[in-house]
Amino acid sequence: MRQYVLPTYFNGESQLKLIGKDSQYFIKVLRLKIGDKIFSRDRNGLPYQLTLISYDKSSCVISVDKIESGDEIRSTDELPSYSGPYPKIHLFQCVCKGKKNESIIRMATELGVQSITLIQSKHCIAKKDSSNTKRFETIIKEAIxxxxxxxxxxxxxxxxFDNFISSLDIPLFFFHQVNLDNDKTLKEKLKNFNTNTPIGILIGPEGGLSDEECDILLEKKCIPVMLKTNIMRAETAAVVAISSIHTLLMER
Amino acid sequence: MRQYVLPTYFNGESQLKLIGKDSQYFIKVLRLKIGDKIFSRDRNGLPYQLTLISYDKSSCVISVDKIESGDEIRSTDELPSYSGPYPKIHLFQCVCKGKKNESIIRMATELGVQSITLIQSKHCIAKKDSSNTKRFETIIKEAIxxxxxxxxxxxxxxxxFDNFISSLDIPLFFFHQVNLDNDKTLKEKLKNFNTNTPIGILIGPEGGLSDEECDILLEKKCIPVMLKTNIMRAETAAVVAISSIHTLLMER
Incomplete structure (x- = not known):
């Protein structure tokens, strides 16, 4: 079931007037008619039912009804979907070149990660400037x-990388190419985790994590993982790492 | 370890002269010096050791030595990598719009699928014309x-879709959004498979598989899978499906 993410300025109002892109999403993309309903969430993930009240060329008015647990959810878009539980995965992604960051952020959001943090590590070719933040937040909203x-x-x-390591407060799996002797399988490494445990995943940039960074991670008791597959590009590595951990936690 | 895929015209010669893009790959991308070695495979997957003999602006000469089992492999590019076993996955991907097909083909090749077949199904928006074949084959070569x-x-x-179904000769998992009652987990569905069993994966186009197509697949005893995650775009679905099956077969 598709859904609409309420704007940041939403503050519990029972009706909202939307303009610009938000209005177009209802009228042009979803093609709602007056009276049609759609499922929605606010920025805290709380569910609301929206009904289209009126619209013109540039704006629309919707009613906003909070959904209490037990309420029947009605939506014009009835595509069924999985509703949980989800593992609590936090992605730490070293900055990649150009559009790759967008692609990773979009796919990780689709897969339901809790948070995405960009990390500047030694082998990052690209420097992330904060002017991209708005673009990344738009991609996340669209993907949700x-x-x-x-x-x-x-x-x-x-x-x-140093700030990341010093503020790290959840268990972290990092993915790299170095094969350790007598290494445990990913399944064994996940033995003490479940869908309620926060799990961090660190993915290196195009050039990988440096040996020094790997040493620091091992010192901090982070868990090294070498996936049993080929050398992957950073964008493939992120999806495969999230998906592998997701699958192993869900398919027990 | 990176590798070079020998050109289709290679026929067991002990030396090869390469020109154009192939020569540039050695000199500009890998930056090999005379005497440097690199690992290589021919179109049947057989391994060869290459040594750079000479080069000029537009061409280079390499010696080609067949690697017998037990031979020590030397390569200037020492990035370690996993060498197998791999599950025998065949991807059947319904044609998507534009660049999405390229992205799916690149990622599936990185993940080591045996074959990729494009399928024209009912909800395909894009029509695949065969002029793209060369581009797709180049992407596969680069990814390998x-x-x-x-x-x-x-x-x-x-x-x-009809030709695909009538010539299908391996077990097929198809991914869709319909939740079945008392459905088994993917792990249970994979119980009788291992890394030596060929497995087909069918991924729908942007609009998904049609109800009629799903009925035909069920009639043919194909195995429906609903992944325990959000609605995914076709390109994310392909990677997640391959990666989930790969992980479950490898992590036993």
Whole structure:
């Protein structure tokens, strides 16, 4: 089921007037008619039912009704979807070149990660400037709407590797190419985790994590993972890492 | 370890002169010096060791030595990588719009699928014309070289859904949004499969598979899978489906 993510300025109003892109989403993309209903979430992930009241060329008015647990959800877009539980995955992605960051952010949001934080590591070729933040937040909003994800993925601006490591407060899996002797399988490494445990995933940039960074991560008791597959580009690595952990936690 | 895929005209020669893009790959991309070695495979996946003998602006000469099992492999590019086993996955991908097909083909090759076949299904918006075949084959070659995949992924031109179904000779998993009652988990559905069993994966186009197509697939004893995650775009669905099956077969 597709959904609409309410604008940041929403504050519990029972009616909202939307303009510009938001209005177009209802009229042009979803092609709602007056009286049609659509499912919605606010920025905290709370569910609301929206009904289209009126519209003209440039704006529309919707009624906003909070959904209490037990309420029947009605939506004009009836595509069924999975409603949870979801693992609590936080993606830490070293900054990649250009559009790759967008592609990774879009796919990770579709897969329902809790948060995405960009990391500036030693081998990052691209420097992330904060002017991209708005673009990344728009991509996340679009991906939540399109995928019907119940998780309102949070975007965190770029952090240096040192800041990231010193503020890290959840268990972290990092993906790299170094094969360790007698290495456990990913399944064994996930033994003490479940869908309620926060899990961090660190994915290196195009050039990978440096040996020094790997040493620091090992010192901090982070968990190294070498996936049993080929060398992947950063964007493929992120989806495969999230999807592998998701699958192993869900398919028990 | 990166590798070079030998050109289609290679026929067991002990030296090869390469020109154009192939020569540039050695000199400009890998920046090999005379005497440097690189790992290589022919179109059947057989391994060869190449050594750069000489080069000028527009061409280079390499010696080609067949690698027998037990030979030590030397390569200037020492990035370690996983060498197998790999599940025998065949991707059947309904044709998507524009660049999406390229992105799916690139990622599926990186993940080491045996073959990729494009399918024209009812809800395909884009019509695949065969003029793209060369472009898709180039993408596969690049992805094999970059990822060091030991599997020389085969590309099959577009087939109609009916032709696909009538010539299907391996077990097929198809991914869709319809939730079945008392549905088994993907892990249970994979119980009788292992890394030696061929497995087909069918991914719908942007608009999904039609109800009629799903009925035909069920009649043919194909195995429906609804992944426990959000609604995914076709390109994300392909990677997640391959990666989930790969992970479950490898992590037993």
């Amino acid at each position: 709407q399109q995928s019907g994800s119940p998780i309102i993925t949070k975007f965190n601006n770029v952090k240096s | 070289q970059q990822s060091g995949s030991p599997i020389i992924t085969k590309f099959n031109n577009v087939k109609s």
